[in-house]
Amino acid sequence: MAKLFLIAIIAGTTVAIDSQQVDSVVDIGHITPIPRAEAGIVGLAALRSRVVTVIDASGALGLAPQSGSSNRAVITSVDHHHYAILVDTLLDVAPFEETQLSSGFALGDGWQRASRAIVDHNSSPILSINLRALIPGVALAA
Amino acid sequence: MDDLLQEFIAETRETLEALAGGIVMWEANPSDRTRLDAIFRFVHTVKGSCGFLDLPRLLRLSHAAEDTLAAVRSGARKPDTRTVNAVLAIVDRIGEIIEAIDIGVSLDDRSEDLLIAALAEGADSAVAQASGISIQRAPTRSIRLSVALLDRMMSGMSDMVLARNELARHLRDHGAEPSVEAALERLSLTVADMRDTVTQTRMQKIDALFSVLPRMVRDTAAELNKAVALSVEGANVELDREMIEMMRDPLVHMIRNAIDHGLESSVDRIAAGKNPVGNLSVVARQLGNQIIIEIQDDGRGIDVDRLIINLAASSGQSEAALRMLPEQAQLDLIFHPGLSSKDNVTTISGRGVGMDVVRANIEQLGGRIDLRNTPGRGLCIAIHVPLTLSIIPTIIVGVSGQRFALSRPSIEEIVRVRGDAIRIDALGDTMVATIRKRRFPLLSLAKLLGLPSSDEPPATLVVVTVTGGSFALAVDEVLDTEELVIKPAPPAVMATGLFAGQTLPDTGLPMLLLDAAGLASAGGLRFNSEARAPAGDEKVSEGTPSQTMLIFRDIDGAKRLAPLATIERVEPVDRADIQFTAGQWRLSVDAMIIPLATVLDDVARYFAGDETRLSVLRIADGQTQIAYLITEAIDIVELTDAMIAGRGTGPIAGVATIDGEQVEIIDVHWVFARYADGCRSDTAAPVLLLAGESTTWMESFLRPVLENAGYRVRTALRAGEHPSVTLAMDSDTLSIADATPVIRLRHAVHMSANAGETIFRYDRAALLQALDQCRAGERAG
Numbered sequence: 001m002a003k004l005f006l007i008a009i010i011a012g013t014t015v016a017i018d019s020q021q022v023d024s025v026v027d028i029g030h031i032t033p034i035p036r037a038e039a040g041i042v043g044l045a046a047l048r049s050r051v052v053t054v055i056d057a058s059g060a061l062g063l064a065p066q067s068g069s070s071n072r073a074v075i076t077s078v079d080h081h082h083y084a085i086l087v088d089t090l091l092d093v094a095p096f097e098e099t100q101l102s103s104g105f106a107l108g109d110g111w112q113r114a115s116r117a118i119v120d121h122n123s124s125p126i127l128s129i130n131l132r133a134l135i136p137g138v139a140l141a142a
Numbered sequence: 143m144d145d146l147l148q149e150f151i152a153e154t155r156e157t158l159e160a161l162a163g164g165i166v167m168w169e170a171n172p173s174d175r176t177r178l179d180a181i182f183r184f185v186h187t188v189k190g191s192c193g194f195l196d197l198p199r200l201l202r203l204s205h206a207a208e209d210t211l212a213a214v215r216s217g218a219r220k221p222d223t224r225t226v227n228a229v230l231a232i233v234d235r236i237g238e239i240i241e242a243i244d245i246g247v248s249l250d251d252r253s254e255d256l257l258i259a260a261l262a263e264g265a266d267s268a269v270a271q272a273s274g275i276s277i278q279r280a281p282t283r284s285i286r287l288s289v290a291l292l293d294r295m296m297s298g299m300s301d302m303v304l305a306r307n308e309l310a311r312h313l314r315d316h317g318a319e320p321s322v323e324a325a326l327e328r329l330s331l332t333v334a335d336m337r338d339t340v341t342q343t344r345m346q347k348i349d350a351l352f353s354v355l356p357r358m359v360r361d362t363a364a365e366l367n368k369a370v371a372l373s374v375e376g377a378n379v380e381l382d383r384e385m386i387e388m389m390r391d392p393l394v395h396m397i398r399n400a401i402d403h404g405l406e407s408s409v410d411r412i413a414a415g416k417n418p419v420g421n422l423s424v425v426a427r428q429l430g431n432q433i434i435i436e437i438q439d440d441g442r443g444i445d446v447d448r449l450i451i452n453l454a455a456s457s458g459q460s461e462a463a464l465r466m467l468p469e470q471a472q473l474d475l476i477f478h479p480g481l482s483s484k485d486n487v488t489t490i491s492g493r494g495v496g497m498d499v500v501r502a503n504i505e506q507l508g509g510r511i512d513l514r515n516t517p518g519r520g521l522c523i524a525i526h527v528p529l530t531l532s533i534i535p536t537i538i539v540g541v542s543g544q545r546f547a548l549s550r551p552s553i554e555e556i557v558r559v560r561g562d563a564i565r566i567d568a569l570g571d572t573m574v575a576t577i578r579k580r581r582f583p584l585l586s587l588a589k590l591l592g593l594p595s596s597d598e599p600p601a602t603l604v605v606v607t608v609t610g611g612s613f614a615l616a617v618d619e620v621l622d623t624e625e626l627v628i629k630p631a632p633p634a635v636m637a638t639g640l641f642a643g644q645t646l647p648d649t650g651l652p653m654l655l656l657d658a659a660g661l662a663s664a665g666g667l668r669f670n671s672e673a674r675a676p677a678g679d680e681k682v683s684e685g686t687p688s689q690t691m692l693i694f695r696d697i698d699g700a701k702r703l704a705p706l707a708t709i710e711r712v713e714p715v716d717r718a719d720i721q722f723t724a725g726q727w728r729l730s731v732d733a734m735i736i737p738l739a740t741v742l743d744d745v746a747r748y749f750a751g752d753e754t755r756l757s758v759l760r761i762a763d764g765q766t767q768i769a770y771l772i773t774e775a776i777d778i779v780e781l782t783d784a785m786i787a788g789r790g791t792g793p794i795a796g797v798a799t800i801d802g803e804q805v806e807i808i809d810v811h812w813v814f815a816r817y818a819d820g821c822r823s824d825t826a827a828p829v830l831l832l833a834g835e836s837t838t839w840m841e842s843f844l845r846p847v848l849e850n851a852g853y854r855v856r857t858a859l860r861a862g863e864h865p866s867v868t869l870a871m872d873s874d875t876l877s878i879a880d881a882t883p884v885i886r887l888r889h890a891v892h893m894s895a896n897a898g899e900t901i902f903r904y905d906r907a908a909l910l911q912a913l914d915q916c917r918a919g920e921r922a923g
Contacts, residue, residue: 032652033544035591036638044635044644044652049300051644051652053632081632137634 002095005128006074007121009088011058016096016119016128023075028054028084040136045084047075052082060134062110076131083135096120098128146354149387150191151244152286157184158237165230172221181233182211183499188236190394199251200239206258207232216456228260289384292344296627299340304650306333341627346386348426348435349377351393355424358394362401369408369419370401376426376551379534381433385527388507389435392500396437396523397422399497404441404521414518416440428534428549428642432509432526440520444513446472453478473513477501528630536626536655538647539604539617542593545653547626547645552658554605554612556620563777566599575603575614578690578780582614585665587656591640608659611669615661628655640664691781691807693800694759695773696741697748703781703798703807710760710767712775717749717756720771726817729758729769736760739817740771741793741808761810766818770808828917831865831882832857834874844869844909851910867916872900883916885909 004019031043031054040059044051052075058064073084096119107115114133118125132138161184168177189204191197207229213219235257242249310326318326352374363370405411405420412418425436446469453475454461464472477497504511509527536547537556557564557577565576566584573584582605588595600616628643631654635641642657662669690706719730720738727738727745738758742748758769785796785807793816795809830853832840837857848855848869859865865882872888887909888900901908 030651032654034635034638034641034654035544035593036640037635038637041634044654046304046646046650046652049297049304049646051629051646053635079633083632135634137632137637 002097004093005096005119006090007092007094007126008074008090010085010129010134011056011061011063012088013061014091014121014126016121016126017074017131018116018128019093021076021131023077023082025072025074025090026084028052028071028073028086038136040134042086047082047084050082052084054084054086055135056086057134060110060136061114062108074131076135078132078135078138083131085131085134092121094121096128101127147195147243150195151240153387154188154191154236154240156286157187158233158240161233165233169226169230172223172226178211178215178221181229182208182215184233185211185236186499187391190391190398197239197243199254200236203232203236203239203254203257206261210261225261228257231257231260287343289344295340296344299337300646302333303337303648306330307648307650344383345380345627346383347377348379348381348386351386351389352377352424352426354394355397359397359401359422362398366402367407368401368405370405371419371421373421373423374425375423379426379428379433379551385433385507388503389525389527392503392525393424393435393437395497395500396525397424400437400439400441400521400523404439404443406442410442414442427551432528435525435527436522437525438520438522443517443519443521444473444476444515445517446475446515449475470513473515476513477511534626534628534655536624537604537620538622538624538653539587539602540619540621541587541591541617542595544593545621545651546587547624547653547655548604548606548615549642549655549658550623552606552608554607557603557605559599559601559603561777563779564603577603577605577614578778582612583665583667584614584616585661585667586616587661588616588618590661590664606658606661608662608669611667613662613665613667626653626655689781691779692759693776693779693805695776697771697773698741699773700741701776701800701803701805702741702794703779703800703805704759704761704770705807705810706778708761708763708810710762712757712759712772715756715758715769720749720756722746731760731769737768737817737819738771739768739793739813745771761813763810763814763818766814768814768817770813828852828866829854829856829859829863830913831859831868832870833868833876834870836871836874836887840869847906847909848913851913853913867913871903885912885916 005016006019006022006025007014007016009015026047028045028047031045033043034041034053037043038059040056042054042056045054046052054073070086070088072088072090073086075082075084077083098117098119101115101117111127114129116128116130119128120126161180164177164180168174168181171177185204185207188200189208192201192204210219210225210229214221214225219225235254239249306326306329310330313322313326355374356372359370359372400422401420405422406414406416408418411420421438421440423436423438425438427434427436450461450464450472453459454464464475467475477500501511504525504527507527509525512524512526514522514524535550537550537553538545538547540546555577559566563578567574567576573586575582575584584600584603586595586600587593600618602617602620603614604617604620605612606615624647626645626647628645630636631641631644635644635654639660640657641660642655645653645655647653691703692706692709692712693701693703694712696702713731715729715731721728721730723735727740728735729738738745740748757772757774759772759775761768761770779800781798781800785798787796788794788806788809791809791812793808793812794806795812797804797806799805830848832844832855841855841857845855853867856863856865868876868882868884870876870884870886872886874886876884886900887903889903891902893900893902901912
């Protein structure tokens with residue numbers, strides 16, 4: 001069954017995000033840094049009256065941290081906390097069929113953890129990811 | 143009390159509804175332990191609440207049912223159908239009484255004896271019938287809402303505040319017509335008002351929990367014939383309403399336990415060499431991401447030996463095995479279901495039962511209970527509950543350009559580094575700050591947080607208290623004080639161990655709340671909590687007696703000193719809050735009116751000048767307080783030299799030398815005697831009884847006069863009170879037995895010929911004189 005996916009570029013890589021995991025897509029304003037927080041946590045930002053924790057997904061995916069200029073983010077809610085995951089670009093929103101990620105692809109640890117399946121976008125394969133896996137300090141199992 | 147009653151009714155009703163299914167199940171299977179426990183908890187809770195709501199009928203019923211159920215729980219009694227029926231009849235009756243209380247009708251209580259008698263073992267099965275009066279259920283005046291809905295309301299409210307701020311900013315930048323500004327002003331007021339209201343729907347001061355304690359402690363202590371002094375601290379912390387509700391029963395239960403089982407009778411206390419009055423203190427504080435409520439008594443503590451013997455006897459566990467347990471585990475046996483370390487059962491806290499219930503309640507909240515037992519010296523029960531949502535008074539500190547909040551109750555003082563009173567030294571590889579001869583470990587907030595810091599000596603130190611000790615925290619600046627709504631931060635942020643939560647102040651920029659204990663441990667500080675002296679022993683000081691004094695600039699320009707211990711706080715006040723009313727200058731502050739004392743006699747002239755920077759010292763003597771008007775507070779000093787007493791009486795007690803300068807010390811005693819309201823102690827004042835037909839007139843016209851003259855005015859005597867004089871009209875017939883003097887007042891200006899001695903009711907001088915004579919006569923007698 002086709003589900004709605006967001007196609008975005010996160011940490012320089014095109015990925016598909018299940019729209020069910022996404023509350024909204026916003027532009028983040030001022031970010032308050034969090035001293036001593038682990039890599040991947042950029043800081044806190046206010047989204048109207050909510051405080052969201054801003055996440056740079058590069059760390060969780062095992063990539064070098066981005067000094068990206070984008071302030072666009074997808075908001076997801078995990079265990080009653082709201083997180084804003086920074087994305088470089090948002091490409092598309094469309095329904096796709098997920099196909100099983102067959103074995104034999106040598107994904108790095110971070111990607112392995114985050115990957116869910118493959119979707120076919122204009123006949124090029126895109127990895128669909130689990131946003132939860134990008135958030136530090138949260139157990140993967142829902 | 144009405145609020146409490148409403149809450150009690152709503153809660154009991156709700157539990158009854160939830161219990162309805164359970165009752166049927168228990169009826170079908172009387173040996174079902176979970177159902178039994180649920181019903182037992184219900185009657186136990188009802189019993190507990192009735193105690194302080196003064197509902198004797200419910201108390202009697204629930205106590206009787208609890209007895210029976212306790213016997214069933216302990217296995218002493220078989221839960222046969224008759225017992226079940228009798229208990230259920232009582233539960234039903236409790237429901238009926240609750241409904242009756244709610245709509246304010248009285249319910250026939252004749253059959254209640256029968257209900258209770260039916261509980262007795264082997265009683266006749268002729269169970270008393272339900273009262274048969276069908277009571278129309280009153281429409282409830284409170285409703286229950288889901289927390290999610292309240293949360294949405296709260297966040298909608300914060301959105302509104304932020305939108306308003308933005309609008310105000312735009313208007314300011316672009317200029318606006320006066321009419322638009324007026325509209326914005328009105329909007330601001332409404333928004334602020336709304337915000338308070340919305341916040342109230344979710345938050346409540348913990349005072350709501352604590353305000354019933356004095357009455358409850360007094361009643362409980364009276365019932366047990368014990369003398370108990372209660373002290374309550376931290377009532378200002380605001381907590382999630384949900385949390386407060388859940389804490390109510392456990393708190394009440396533990397306090398009853400403390401008075402019943404913990405504190406000894408006066409006789410026993412004297413024999414043990416203690417103060418005959420038992421001390422009970424209840425303290426709420428916020429520590430990191432927890433709220434801690436400590437209930438401390440100085441009674442006999444838990445007798446672990448007896449606990450083990452009782453438990454071995456009642457549960458069939460081997461005594462030897464229990465004795466093998468580590469000390470803390472032995473102490474935790476107090477939470478074992480159905481157990482008491484006290485042998486006799488009283489109406490107050492039953493059989494120490496309920497400690498299991500209490501623990502279950504607290505654990506349900508995600509909290510825990512710590513016990514600190516000192517046999518013979520007392521017990522401290524600390525209830526830890528997680529901070530879900532709370533409003534905490536904070537100060538906001540700036541460091542390396544970033545802002546953080548620190549919980550104000552954890553802050554001892556804030557000092558600027560200047561002058562000789564404060565030194566900063568290197569001690570090995572660590573730093574130490576010396577503030578007025580007290581040494582504190584010094585931590586740099588910037589370094590703890592890994593923020594860029596300069597090598598210059600810190601400008602401002604915040605002395606922070608954590609369990610076991612204090613330390614000085616170097617910050618760049620102290621920016622503001624604010625009451626903030628604190629929410630828990632996500633796990634990855636909490637994992638740093640440095641933060642207690644996050645908040646969104648009106649600036650719209652998120653901010654983190656620092657966790658004082660986390661900072662201390664990140665800084666490698668280890669305080670030995672054992673070394674902390676118990677409260678009360680702290681006043682024993684060594685060496686030359688010294689007194690800590692506040693130096694301030696008085697309104698006549700002179701520097702003066704006041705003892706720091708008497709000063710509650712120094713705060714700026716608004717000129718508009720000071721008014722000359724009822725014969726003296728008074729200050730309205732915190733919804734109270736307190737007298738304003740000054741060194742000048744002619745304050746009016748001082749106020750006539752356009753002095754805008756006004757500050758007051760809030761001085762308290764434990765019962766009443768006054769405000770002393772000053773220009774500014776300067777410093778705090780240790781006064782070791784003797785004071786040279788002044789001549790005569792007046793606002794100045796004497797003079798001392800501070801750095802070679804003569805500085806006057808104000809006479810707090812004189813200031814209080816002159817300015818304080820109600821200097822007389824309330825219990826020592828003689829009682830004056832207003833009697834007869836015209837008490838209403840006397841109440842409204844005479845009461846202030848009489849209270850000014852130092853009487854406690856009563857229209858009805860309370861238990862144990864004896865009037866030293868009675869006031870009545872000449873036409874009243876009184877039935878006063880004793881030789882109480884009676885002063886009679888008359889309506890007519892002139893005394894009629896044949897009447898006894900009377901006083902014209904508007905002749906104040908004569909009345910006061912007559913009262914004086916009565917008092918003089920009393921003293922002579």
